[in-house]
Amino acid sequence: MLYQRSSQLFVEANKVIPGGVNSPVRAFKSVGGNPIFIKEAKGAYLFDEDDNKYIDYINSWGPMILGHAHEPVINAIIEKAKKGTSFGTPTELETKIAELAVSMVPNIDKIRFVNSGTEACMSAVRLARGYTKRDKIIKFSGCYHGHSDSFLIAAGSGLSTFGVPNSPGVTEGTAKDTLLARFNDIENVKSLFEANKNEIAAIIIEPVPGNMGCIPPKASFLSSLRALCDENGTLLIFDEVMTGFRLAKGGAQELYGVRADIACYGKVIGGGLPVGAFAGREEIMNYLSPMGPVYQAGTLSGNPLAMAAGYQMLLELNSDAQIFSRLEEKTAYLEKGIDKVLSENNIDFTINRVGSMISVHFDKNEVYDFETAKNGDNETFKKFFHELLKKGIYIAPSAYETWFITDALSYEDLDYTIKSIDEVAKTL
Numbered sequence: 001m002l003y004q005r006s007s008q009l010f011v012e013a014n015k016v017i018p019g020g021v022n023s024p025v026r027a028f029k030s031v032g033g034n035p036i037f038i039k040e041a042k043g044a045y046l047f048d049e050d051d052n053k054y055i056d057y058i059n060s061w062g063p064m065i066l067g068h069a070h071e072p073v074i075n076a077i078i079e080k081a082k083k084g085t086s087f088g089t090p091t092e093l094e095t096k097i098a099e100l101a102v103s104m105v106p107n108i109d110k111i112r113f114v115n116s117g118t119e120a121c122m123s124a125v126r127l128a129r130g131y132t133k134r135d136k137i138i139k140f141s142g143c144y145h146g147h148s149d150s151f152l153i154a155a156g157s158g159l160s161t162f163g164v165p166n167s168p169g170v171t172e173g174t175a176k177d178t179l180l181a182r183f184n185d186i187e188n189v190k191s192l193f194e195a196n197k198n199e200i201a202a203i204i205i206e207p208v209p210g211n212m213g214c215i216p217p218k219a220s221f222l223s224s225l226r227a228l229c230d231e232n233g234t235l236l237i238f239d240e241v242m243t244g245f246r247l248a249k250g251g252a253q254e255l256y257g258v259r260a261d262i263a264c265y266g267k268v269i270g271g272g273l274p275v276g277a278f279a280g281r282e283e284i285m286n287y288l289s290p291m292g293p294v295y296q297a298g299t300l301s302g303n304p305l306a307m308a309a310g311y312q313m314l315l316e317l318n319s320d321a322q323i324f325s326r327l328e329e330k331t332a333y334l335e336k337g338i339d340k341v342l343s344e345n346n347i348d349f350t351i352n353r354v355g356s357m358i359s360v361h362f363d364k365n366e367v368y369d370f371e372t373a374k375n376g377d378n379e380t381f382k383k384f385f386h387e388l389l390k391k392g393i394y395i396a397p398s399a400y401e402t403w404f405i406t407d408a409l410s411y412e413d414l415d416y417t418i419k420s421i422d423e424v425a426k427t428l
C-alpha cells in the first residue's frame with residue numbers, strides 16, 4: 001500500500017495543528033509511523049486519500065454501530081440542514097429524542113444533551129457534587145471519562161499510551177478530590193470509603209471499561225459498588241459513553257441489572273455527530289439549572305443536526321429487535337476465529353469481549369484491570385497493527401483500545417480478518 005498523499009497531508013497538518021491531529025490517539029504515536037488520512041467511508045469500510053480500502057474496526061471509536069454513512073441517518077441530517085442549523089431556542093426534536101432515550105434506558109426519567117462525552121461526565125460529576133454537597137469522587141485507574149481536569153488521573157487510553165499519568169495544567173487542588181481505585185477490586189473501594197467518611201459525592205466508572213482494552217467487570221463487582229453507594233449516601237455514575245446503546249438498548253444498566261444514579265452518554269447516541277448526554281432520576285436531574293442550583297449550559301447543545309442524527313440512530317436501534325444479539329454473534333465469531341489462529345501460532349494472548357466490544361492483549365495472563373492491561377507486549381502489538389494495516393484492516397493504533405464491531409461487517413469481512421490475523425501471527 002502507498003501512503004503518499006496521507007504522508008504529505010500529515011506534513012501540512014503539522015504546520016498548523018499541534019501534532020497534526022485534533023485528538024492525540026489519532027497520531028499513531030504509540031505504534032510509530034504516520035496516521036492515514038481518510039477521505040470517505042461507507043458501511044464497514046474506510047477509504048484513504050491514497051485510495052486504499054480498509055475494513056474498519058474503530059468505527060469513529062464507537063458511534064458508527066450501523067456502519068459509515070448509514071443512509072437513514074445521513075438523510076435525516078440533510079433534511080434537517082435545509083431548515084437551518086442552529087436557533088438557540090428549544091426545538092420539538094429535543095423532546096422527541098429525550099422521550100425515546102428515556103424509554104430505551106432503565107432508571108432514567110430525564111436527560112440533558114451536551115456536545116461530547118467529556119462534557120457529559122464533567123457535568124454529571126458537578127451535579128453529583130451539588131446534589132450530595134460533597135467534594136470527593138472515586139474513579140478507577142485506566143478508566144477514561146473525557147479530558148476534563150478531575151479525570152486526568154490514571155486515565156487510560158491516549159494517556160496510558162503516552163505514559164503520562166497526569167497532565168500538566170491539572171492543579172493539585174483538583175487532583176486531591178479524585179480518589180483512585182483499582183477496577184474489579186471491591187475491597188480497595190471499601191477502604192477509600194472508610195478513609196473518607198461522608199466525603200464521597202460519587203463513584204464514576206465505565207461499567208465495562210473500553211479505554212484500557214475491554215475489561216469485563218467481575219460478577220457482583222458493579223452490584224457491590226451499588227450497595228456501597230447506598231450505604232454511604234454516594235451517587236453511582238455509570239459512564240456509558242462507550243457502552244450506552246451498544247451493549248444493549250439500556251446499555252450496561254440493562255445488561256448487568258445494576259441501577260446507576262446518573263448515566264453518561266456519547267458516541268452512539270449522536271449517530272456520528274458531536275453529542276453527549278447525561279441522565280438520571282427526576283429528583284437528581286431537577287437539581288440542574290434552570291430548575292435547580294447546579295449550573296450547566298451550551299450554545300450548541302441539542303443542536304438540530306446533532307439531534308436529527310442521534311434520533312434517527314436511536315430509532316433504528318430501537319426498532320430492530322435483533323440488532324444487539326446480531327452484533328454479539330458477529331463479535332463472538334471474530335473472537336473464536338482470532339482465538340483459534342493465535343493459539344495455532346503459539347502466540348501469548350488474552351482476548352476480552354463483552355457484547356460487541358473486544359480487545360486482543362498480547363499477554364497470556366488474565367487482563368482484569370489497568371495493571372494487568374499494562375503487561376501486554378507493546379512491541380508485538382505494534383507489529384500486529386502495522387501488518388494488519390498493510391492487509392487493509394484498520395484497528396485502533398494503541399494496545400489500550402477496544403475494537404468496535406459494526407453491524408455493517410459481513411461474515412466475509414470477518415473471515416478475511418481472521419485469515420489475515422493468521423498470516424500476521426506467523427510473522428510475530
Ligand SMILES: *Cc1c(COP(=O)(O)O)cnc(C)c1O
Pocket residue numbers: 115116117118119121144145146147206210211239240241242266267276
Ligand atoms: C470517548 C469517551 C469519553 C469522552 O467522550 P468525548 O466525546 O471524546 O469527549 C468519555 N467516557 C468514555 C467511557 C469514553 O469512551
